[in-house]
Amino acid sequence: MTTSSTVHSTSRNFKNNARDQLANEDLQAALNKARGHFVDGRATARDNLPEFDDLRDQARGIKDHTLEHLDFYLEAYEEKVVESGGHVHWARTAADAQQIVLDICRSVDAKQVNKGKSMIGEEIEINKALEADGIRPIETDLGEYIIQLRGELPSHIIAPAVHLTKAQVEASFRENHTELDEDRVLEEPLSLLDEARTILRKKYFEAEVGITGANLLIAETGSSIIVTNEGNGDLSQLIPKVHIVLASLEKIVPTLEDAATILRVLARSATGQEFSSYTTLSTGPKREGDPDGPEQYHVILLDNGRTDMLGTEFEEMLRCIRCGACMNHCPVYQSVGGHAYGWVYPGPMGSVLSPGLIGVDEAGHLPNASSFCGRCEEVCPMHIPLPKMMRHWREREFESHLSPGSVRVGLGVWSFFARRPRLYQLATGLQMRMLSWMGRKRGRLSSVPLAKGWTKYRELPAPQGRTFQSRWRSGERV
Amino acid sequence: MSDGPRVALFVTCLVDLFRPSVGFAAVKLMQDAGCTVEVPEAQTCCGQPAYNSGDRKDTIVIARQVIAAFEEFDYVVAPSGSCAGMISKHYPELLADDPDWADRATALGARTHELISFLTDVLSIEKVEAAFEGTVTYHDSCSGLRELGIHAQPRSLLDGVDGLHLRELEDSNVCCGFGGTFCVKYPDISNNMVSNKMEKIVATGAETLLAGDMGCLMNMAGKLQRDGANVRVRHVAEVLAGMGDEPAIGEPQDGKG
Amino acid sequence: MATDSNRDQILSSLRRSRGRDGPVDEATAESLRARIAGHKRNIVPARTDTDHAGLVDLFETMAQKVFATTTRVSDMAEVPDAVAEYLRGANLPSEVVMAPDTDLDAAPWADTSMLEIRRGVPDEPDQVSITSAPSAVAETGTLAMYSGPAHPSTLNFVPETHVVVLPASRVVKSYEDVFDAVRELTADPDRGGLPPRTVNFITGPSRSGDIEQTLLLGAHGPRRLHIVIVEDD
Numbered sequence: 001m002t003t004s005s006t007v008h009s010t011s012r013n014f015k016n017n018a019r020d021q022l023a024n025e026d027l028q029a030a031l032n033k034a035r036g037h038f039v040d041g042r043a044t045a046r047d048n049l050p051e052f053d054d055l056r057d058q059a060r061g062i063k064d065h066t067l068e069h070l071d072f073y074l075e076a077y078e079e080k081v082v083e084s085g086g087h088v089h090w091a092r093t094a095a096d097a098q099q100i101v102l103d104i105c106r107s108v109d110a111k112q113v114n115k116g117k118s119m120i121g122e123e124i125e126i127n128k129a130l131e132a133d134g135i136r137p138i139e140t141d142l143g144e145y146i147i148q149l150r151g152e153l154p155s156h157i158i159a160p161a162v163h164l165t166k167a168q169v170e171a172s173f174r175e176n177h178t179e180l181d182e183d184r185v186l187e188e189p190l191s192l193l194d195e196a197r198t199i200l201r202k203k204y205f206e207a208e209v210g211i212t213g214a215n216l217l218i219a220e221t222g223s224s225i226i227v228t229n230e231g232n233g234d235l236s237q238l239i240p241k242v243h244i245v246l247a248s249l250e251k252i253v254p255t256l257e258d259a260a261t262i263l264r265v266l267a268r269s270a271t272g273q274e275f276s277s278y279t280t281l282s283t284g285p286k287r288e289g290d291p292d293g294p295e296q297y298h299v300i301l302l303d304n305g306r307t308d309m310l311g312t313e314f315e316e317m318l319r320c321i322r323c324g325a326c327m328n329h330c331p332v333y334q335s336v337g338g339h340a341y342g343w344v345y346p347g348p349m350g351s352v353l354s355p356g357l358i359g360v361d362e363a364g365h366l367p368n369a370s371s372f373c374g375r376c377e378e379v380c381p382m383h384i385p386l387p388k389m390m391r392h393w394r395e396r397e398f399e400s401h402l403s404p405g406s407v408r409v410g411l412g413v414w415s416f417f418a419r420r421p422r423l424y425q426l427a428t429g430l431q432m433r434m435l436s437w438m439g440r441k442r443g444r445l446s447s448v449p450l451a452k453g454w455t456k457y458r459e460l461p462a463p464q465g466r467t468f469q470s471r472w473r474s475g476e477r478v
Numbered sequence: 479m480s481d482g483p484r485v486a487l488f489v490t491c492l493v494d495l496f497r498p499s500v501g502f503a504a505v506k507l508m509q510d511a512g513c514t515v516e517v518p519e520a521q522t523c524c525g526q527p528a529y530n531s532g533d534r535k536d537t538i539v540i541a542r543q544v545i546a547a548f549e550e551f552d553y554v555v556a557p558s559g560s561c562a563g564m565i566s567k568h569y570p571e572l573l574a575d576d577p578d579w580a581d582r583a584t585a586l587g588a589r590t591h592e593l594i595s596f597l598t599d600v601l602s603i604e605k606v607e608a609a610f611e612g613t614v615t616y617h618d619s620c621s622g623l624r625e626l627g628i629h630a631q632p633r634s635l636l637d638g639v640d641g642l643h644l645r646e647l648e649d650s651n652v653c654c655g656f657g658g659t660f661c662v663k664y665p666d667i668s669n670n671m672v673s674n675k676m677e678k679i680v681a682t683g684a685e686t687l688l689a690g691d692m693g694c695l696m697n698m699a700g701k702l703q704r705d706g707a708n709v710r711v712r713h714v715a716e717v718l719a720g721m722g723d724e725p726a727i728g729e730p731q732d733g734k735g
Numbered sequence: 736m737a738t739d740s741n742r743d744q745i746l747s748s749l750r751r752s753r754g755r756d757g758p759v760d761e762a763t764a765e766s767l768r769a770r771i772a773g774h775k776r777n778i779v780p781a782r783t784d785t786d787h788a789g790l791v792d793l794f795e796t797m798a799q800k801v802f803a804t805t806t807r808v809s810d811m812a813e814v815p816d817a818v819a820e821y822l823r824g825a826n827l828p829s830e831v832v833m834a835p836d837t838d839l840d841a842a843p844w845a846d847t848s849m850l851e852i853r854r855g856v857p858d859e860p861d862q863v864s865i866t867s868a869p870s871a872v873a874e875t876g877t878l879a880m881y882s883g884p885a886h887p888s889t890l891n892f893v894p895e896t897h898v899v900v901l902p903a904s905r906v907v908k909s910y911e912d913v914f915d916a917v918r919e920l921t922a923d924p925d926r927g928g929l930p931p932r933t934v935n936f937i938t939g940p941s942r943s944g945d946i947e948q949t950l951l952l953g954a955h956g957p958r959r960l961h962i963v964i965v966e967d968d
Contacts, residue, residue, distance in 0.1 A: 018664070018666060019666050022670055038948075051778050055777070058777045068753065069759060071749040071759070072759050074745075083929075085929075090741040090742040091741060092741045092744055142943045142946070142954055142955075143943075159944065161945050161946070166946050189947060189949040189951055193954060197953070204955075205859060220771045223930070229943060229954065230941055230954035232954065234888070234956065235889075238933070254771050254774075257775060257777055257911055257914065260910045263910070274875045275936070276938065277801070277938050277940065277941055278935065278941075278956070279936035280934070280935050280936070281933065281934040283929065283930050283932060283933075284932060285932065286882070286932050287883070287926075287931070287932050289883075289884045290883060291856045291887040292882075292889045293882055301745075307749050310749065331653045331655070332664075332667055336670075369660075369663075369667065371655060371656065371658075371668070372620070372657055374624040375624070375651070375652070377624075393532075394530070394531060394532030395532040395534050398532030398533050399532070407531060411527065411528060414528075415528050415540070418523045418536075419522075419539055419543065420522075421520045421543075432496070453662030453663070453665040456665050457669035457672070457704065458704050459700040459701075459703040459704045461497075461699055461700060462496075463495055463497075464498055464499060467494050468489050468493060468494045468498035469517065469519075473519070476502075477502075477505075478503075
């Protein structure tokens with residue numbers, strides 16, 4: 001699969017990352033605050049809409065239909081964008097997409113680019129590319145703005161700064177906002193918001209180019225749709241003279257009606273809102289006589305490994321609408337936060353998508369770091385079988401001998417016995433009697449050779465004695 | 479022997495090795511419900527460790543072995559949602575493209591059940607004769623809950639146990655951190671998950687924690703005991719079978735300790 | 736930038752993944768074009784199965800749930816006073832920037848000495864905007880705004896307070912109803928077959944949960960959204 005030259009991931013260090021994050025008190029405090037909020041919100045939104053589960057089924061059907069004919073719908077979409085005076089650029093890799101953005105920016109001599117929230121922007125590391133070209137990227141989503149100040153990646157696809165406490169945000173503002181009065185009290189989230197609003201307000205009017213992502217692209221009309229709560233995506237696209245939309249190519253749906261169905265499950269799954277504050281359809285540049293709006297409208301359609309997932313066991317991942325419900329409900333994500341995953345997409349969706357986009361050799365830890373509890377699939381509005389696909393990555397890893405040697409040896413010994421019932425019963429019978437004898441006084445063991453992963457944090461309950469099978473075979477009955 | 483269905487007990491490796499009393503409880507519950515219970519000799523494990531580690535080839539060998547050993551029975555029943563789910567949901571998927579085995583896997587899958595839901599949903603048992611004094615709480619193991627839809631069944635049977643009071647566990651549907659090999663491959667994360675679980679268990683004030691899967695039970699029992707929490711841990715089948723006086727998981731067999 | 740070759744490569748790998756050498760066959764293409772042209776509705780929630788008065792009530796309830804404020808007046812003549820009263824009550828400035836929208840001309844603004852009105856595009860310091868709304872969705876209390884000479888989209892986002900004059904007759908059930916209205920507009924020969932550049936669905940004021948998931952209003956767009964419902968039917 002495609003590996004972009006611009007990828008900077010620490011996914012290989014997932015275990016160490018996770019350990020650091022578990023010890024990070026600020027992160028743990030922030031995650032504790034967010035958890036209930038998202039889970040309860042989704043549950044309430046679902047309860048308030050009797051059609052919710054039927055809408056999920058339809059949404060899945062729409063995406064499956066679209067993926068089946070993606071080439072057709074992309075061409076139909078392109079035709080409509082051109083008809084409305086816009087431009088479509090096709091990018092196979094992150095580097096291609098960066099280059100297209102830079103070319104557009106240079107053509108209007110851009111000094112500053114305002115950005116609405118875009119995960120594709122993160123994926124192609126557009127800020128780095130812009131900065132390297134002397135162009136100032138300004139993140140305008142509050143969460144993105146905060147992490148841009150801190151030089152961090154988003155830790156969540158819809159709540160980029162969910163890993164931070166308000167005290168950390170305040171510290172970042174004090175460090176970066178040089179005109180900020182030292183005596184001004186910034187303890188409360190509202191005062192922090194006001195501070196960010198004041199700073200960003202000026203910047204909205206300075207940029208030559210605005211970049212947004214897209215939640216959906218509509219083949220019928222050539223429109224892009226963004227969904228936000230803050231309104232920053234709208235200010236970013238309305239005020240500068242150029243609007244660039246960064247979108248991966250699976251964002252397309254056939255009609256506005258199809259978009260409506262997906263929109264009805266999106267916000268409910270994400271934040272528990274019935275509808276986000278702003279859902280904006282943008283079609284081409286401003287019309288003759290329009291008093292505002294961009295003079296140029298460009299859409300960059302990014303592949304970056306996605307077409308390679310089509311037609312494979314990972315195709316269903318391309319139904320993802322980036323709501324974040326999987327990570328909001330994932331006990332692993334909720335333990336370690338998004339940064340531990342080491343690349344742009346965290347949580348269950350990242351554990352499936354990242355190996356596809358940056359390679360299973362790079363991101364192989366991620367699909368392994370799941371207890372397969374299945375909660376992600378349960379809440380996924382698009383019914384993506386995330387655990388099944390994580391297992392498929394494990395299979396690929398196993399087949400290509402990428403899994404750690406110790407795991408393979410351990411598994412090999414276990415499966416040798418599992419395939420031979422008599423030997424298995426003999427060996428396990430002996431082992432259990434030994435363990436039982438070792439634990440006879442306390443009923444449990446605090447340290448067992450070869451089971452350190454277990455006994456590091458827990459007691460190992462001692463076996464009752466002889467195995468069930470040997471007792472049954474020797475005639476014992478209830 | 480009764481005229482009831484002929485049921486094969488898939489005892490599961492953890493029950494076989496660590497907690498045979500659960501196997502005997504399962505046998506008793508099914509016999510009381512009129513089943514003829516047998517324990518096929520050629521059983522080891524359902525194959526989840528290999529399956530979840532990406533070793534599809536070995537999993538398939540094990541799956542075929544299980545199918546061959548169990549397909550002569552009317553039903554296959556396991557005192558575990560994850561093992562029952564493995565046989566009923568995952569074997570048919572694994573063998574779907576194998577012309578010799580696909581139908582056999584599907585047929586066995588359709589006749590394979592988790593113990594408690596087998597009692598309520600297949601045998602239509604509404605009440606068992608059992609007594610257990612005290613307050614218990616119940617953890618919904620993930621595979622049983624999400625693959626097999628087991629939620630109301632254990633609660634309805636526990637409701638009929640004399641002297642038993644069930645206090646619901648907050649986040650009872652959130653994973654305890656066991657996850658098979660997950661808990662030893664990612665011990666730090668697993669520990670965080672089981673610590674959160676322990677906090678909720680202790681907060682119920684229940685004296686006993688019940689669940690339907692040995693893996694989860696051993697994980698939670700091991701954590702509760704390591705941290706000195708005074709909660710006893712048992713498989714729900716033991717309580718329903720009236721075998722709740724057995725020393726709890728991780729307690730000494732002589733009852734002292 | 737070789738986006739043409741990128742385009743060809745992407746399309747051909749999409750086709751390969753579907754086991755095709757080229758585009759879909761003509762019969763399939765025809766059915767896909769028909770699917771687009773038919774733009775069939777999917778499930779529309781039943782909560783809007785009610786009469787028009789019920790829809791207006793639902794719209795108002797849903798809008799209030801997302802922190803919009805509302806007042807009802809019985810005709811356009813009452814609108815200026817209602818706006819002035821709202822601004823005074825909320826301690827907001829009386830200078831307003833208003834959309835150059837003929838819909839709004841039906842109200843006797845000149846009779847209200849309490850408002851200082853400028854028509855056009857907002858400037859950064861503008862505190863209050865007044866616009867009409869061509870449509871509003873009862874299902875979620877959502878306003879629909881179309882960009883155009885009569886309605887600069889920046890009026891929806893730049894000022895701190897957005898006052899919307901909404902004739903009750905414009906309340907529809909669903910987003911799908913708005914899409915149909917936009918299609919009708921698009922079919923207008925004067926528009927060159929194009930929809931408005933921007934269609935804004937607005938559900939409550941701007942908000943953010945980015946700091947410790949605390950709900951805060953007025954992140955970048957308006958802190959306040961006030962809807963004056965004109966009972967015109």
